[in-house]
Amino acid sequence: MVATADTVRQVEDVTGKEYKYGFSTVLEMDMAPKGLNTDIIRFISAKKEEPEWLLEWRLKAYEQWLTMQDPDWAKVGYPPIDYQDLYYYAAPKNMDDGPKSLDEVDPELLRTYEKLGIPLKEQEILAGVVAVDAVFDSVSVATTYKKELHKHGIVFCSISEAVKDYPDLVRRYLGSVVPFADNYFACLNSAVFTDGSFVYIPKGVRCPMELSTYFRINAQNTGQFERTLIIAEEGSYVSYLEGCTAPQRDENQLHAAVVELVAMDDAEIKYSTVQDWYPGDENGKGGIYNFVTKRGVCRGKRSKISWTQVETGSAITWKYPSCILQGDDSVGEFYSVAITNNAQQADTGTKMIHIGKNTRSTIISKGISAGKADQTYRGLVRIGKRADGARNFTQCDSLLIGDKCGAHTVPYIESKNPTARLEHEATTSKISDDQMFYCQQRGLSAEDAVGLIVNGFCKEVMRELPMEFAVEAQKLIGISLEGSVG
Amino acid sequence: MALIEIKNLHAEVGGKPILKGIDLSIESGEVHAIMGPNGSGKSTLSYVLAGREGYEVTEGSVTFDGADLLEMDADERAVAGIFLAFQYPVELPGVTGMTFLKEAVNARRKAAGEGEIDAMQFLKMVRAKAKALGVTDEMLKRAVNVGFSGGEKKRNEILQMSVLEPKLCVLDETDSGLDIDALKVVSEGVNALRSQGRSMLVITHYQRLLEHIRPDRIHVLAQGKIQKTGGPELAHELEASGYADFAEAAA
Amino acid sequence: MTNDHSNPLMQVSPATPGWLKPLRTAAAARYGQLGLPKLRTEAWKFTNLKVLETLAVKPASSGEAHPDLPAALAELDACRILIVDGKVVDHGTLPDGVEAAGLDADAPDWVRETVGTIASIENHPFTALNTAQFDGGIALRVARGKSVETPIHLVHLSTAGATDEAEISHPRVLVIVEDGAILDLVESHQGTGAYIRNTVTEVSVGADAKLGHYKLQADSREAFHVAMTAVTTKGKSSYDNFALSTGSRLARNEVRGHLGGQHIDYHVNGAYMATGDQHLDTSTFIDHAEPNCTSHELYKGVLLENGHGVFQGKILVRPDAQKTDGYQMNRALLLSPTAEINSKPELEIYADDVKCSHGATVGELEDDQLFYLLARGVPRDRARAILVAAYVDEAIDTIDREPVREAFRAVASEWMTHHVAAVG
Known part of the structure; x- marks a missing residue:
């Protein structure tokens, strides 16, 4: 029908989306030479004054990485990456010795974060609601509310600091969930990771505020390899949120992060991501390659790990936040909204590995594809022999906007236990002309109508986000789809 | 000056001519009814006025409140004051009634250069209006029209109409699918909205709705043209004789 | 040789x-x-x-x-x-x-x-x-x-x-x-x-x-x-x-x-029933190249002993195949601690005006159904066989040709009597 074509055109008209965080910051940078070799790894390790064991671990990972190959099974296409043409270390120069307080942070850098809407001055942060760790290219530049958290025995700092201040904890858990040889990008990260956040919640402590990290890639031709490690001891709770932005550049930039979560008996970790890396322009030029390994292990009984993600950015997304449900009665959740527009490609999903008895998992995935974008949900639910009474429910819904995009669903469902119950449902639909007309007849512009309908489509996921970020995420959905419908 | 002035309106859908020269003008505060057999172009007229894509105007003009209506997009017409109560209200999964209404109100405020409406004040206002129409709080929390009965959907349409305060209400077969009790509630809701500054165009196949919503003028639409215009008594004539005469007259 | x-x-x-x-x-x-x-x-x-x-x-x-x-x-x-x-x-x-x-x-x-x-x-x-x-x-x-x-x-x-x-x-x-x-x-x-x-x-x-x-x-x-x-x-x-x-x-x-044309009605259904060390793999691919076609797929699996079932189903909807109506479902019953199922129902969709859904379930017999039959005096072996047969029947019912449908139902029923009832 005519209306469909018009609708699509309208969406296309709106797509002249301007990336809000596309500015870059001019700072004097301290950079290691381009390229990847053992010298660079030694350089990074020396810069961070790391202990010998960590350097060795990095070198082992590097050696392993040399023998590995790029994964080719994902439904994404990109030219080969020249790993020798990247900088593996970039830090604002006067941070070389690490800022002692926010007063020592380069004011230009603080302004950058202000532009991003992330005030780093503690008094400006909503009264005690959110503590922020900001990572700029290769280093953490500021962590707020440290003292307040310290009172509860909570550690929230950059992983570099944690290596110095809590070496035993880091040594015990680093690589315990994602071993360095796990996959190509995790292995690369293990060799060259530069910074990231570290969280430790002691036994019985309920973290009194949201912990949040903002990642920013600024320098040109720089890979960002952050490493996050969160440990929740028995009976503890933490809600953690990460946000990501990058300047608008014509070259592709690589982001290969690793996140490891460990939840002990009765502990709960809620990990939320609002990912808005620069997606490239409407022709697919530039943008971030977001190749990320995120995995949590519910080590303890009745523990719970919940991943919530709103993914609107990146040229290419390759990411499968996973839960290993080891403890009996542990719970894994994955709530995801992924939006791909223009030339974006995303291959994302989750893995739920049921090992313990009566383990439960829920997967709700909402994928929206517009423009020429291609999106794949790829998920694995595996029920082990011992996982008596395990339960999984999976729902994957795809929404297509226009007839030049693709939406794919590739679930792997494996069960070795007769008492387990698994259910998987998937649907594919579009925004109907009726829905568009109904909204417009009530006075909504085409863009607002799409935003509203898509937010409705994503509702089950959006309500899982911490309140403070739900509004931001909702707006982001609207912005990401600008120029996609009418 | 008439609120809306339709002159020699021709329109087609998918290349097929449906409206073949409609002339109609409605003064501010008047209620007009359009009656006609199935396939006469009643719904097409409502969609053309509301600006639905795919409904192509090939000739004629529509002036609304002094402006050229046909130059406006659907949302601009809505903001300008045209409200269409749908024959088949559309489901919006995940979008609550409250959110939807707020978006619609804010679209109007934005056009008027005003800021967003205060959430608490808005909630109060909607609740009061909803109560009068028998729309429960629970319905407002549910996704728009999802899982609603026929009567609930129509009541919800009238609620939207009442909140958005349009200048011209176009009611497209609002009586379809309603039992007598629901019809009464809906009609009372509509009657309560009758005012000096608001006109209505009630589209219906049957006379029974016009027992409840008494129109000032009745037009008979057949074969894409208005065949006859008269007062409220015309409805009874039609009830007795049917539309056959007009079908023949046009042929 | x-x-x-x-x-x-x-x-x-x-x-x-x-x-x-x-x-x-x-x-x-x-x-x-x-x-x-x-x-x-x-x-x-x-x-x-x-x-x-x-x-x-x-x-x-x-x-x-x-x-x-x-x-x-x-x-x-x-x-x-x-x-x-x-x-x-x-x-x-x-x-x-x-x-x-x-x-x-x-x-x-x-x-x-x-x-x-x-x-x-x-x-x-x-x-x-x-x-x-x-x-x-x-x-x-x-x-x-x-x-x-x-x-x-x-x-x-x-x-x-x-x-x-x-x-x-x-x-x-x-x-x-x-x-x-x-x-x-x-x-x-x-x-x-x-x-x-x-x-x-x-x-x-x-x-x-x-x-x-x-x-x-x-x-x-x-x-x-x-x-x-x-x-x-x-x-x-x-x-x-x-x-x-x-x-x-x-x-x-x-x-x-x-x-390869419009208004095609395409059905691919079946049942796989494994016992012993059997490995039964069903792989299907449905290529919707043209608009207005319907495809329907329902597979039921029953896995006993070390039986291993595999279901891989893929529906491809090409850009031109608007108004496609595609449905795909694999349901498997695991009736032994050592049975195993791998299921991969897959959708690959490039047209926006389509109605496609798929699903997969894995589980055992419903306890309350079994109990209901036992409460009516049906011996446990028979009760299981009846319930499993009913489970498979949903797939067999899709066979369009009546005498063939009844012949296949009889074959499946025979299998139930031999294997399910015997398992206890």
């Missing part, structure tokens, strides 16, 4: 008529390149064929063969064609409107033109192997507009003796249902001893034509069953496929359908 380990399962090529030579040569070369699938080949991720790499094989030597059809199927009124180790031994009088031909030097043009055009040798090693090695085979054609009342029943048999070597055969079948014609085709697969039967069936359904295609795989428990059914359908046609798999040690039943 010794195996060529660079080309496992490859035997000396049979006599090749001139028209077939180029295709055979290409197929042999392709098989040489592909080799046997490995687990890292995505399409074979869940089916391990390592055992075939070292298995001693020899070409099947067609001995005396007596079909021992399940009673319900033997009673079905049908024209039977007996195919032993891929060679047609006997076919009775064909129904009016059906002609048969061999795939040999005497093959008519319609056979020469079509063989190898529906089942591609490109990405499927077993199809390449079959194409390189088939010996005999049969082609059937239903003339335009002919409605054939009596079903045709292809009775596939293998007769391997008790030897250390598995006998390998490559049955090849071509079925053409011309525009407006109607046919029901039944296939049964049985045999004795250790053998590998690698069947390729090419099916062409013309415009406005209708084909019911029903397969029983009840091969010997020492056998390997590999089957490729490649289907191409034209506008307004209807294709109704059902496969009931109970036999063989390892089976891979693959159905690939190309919907």
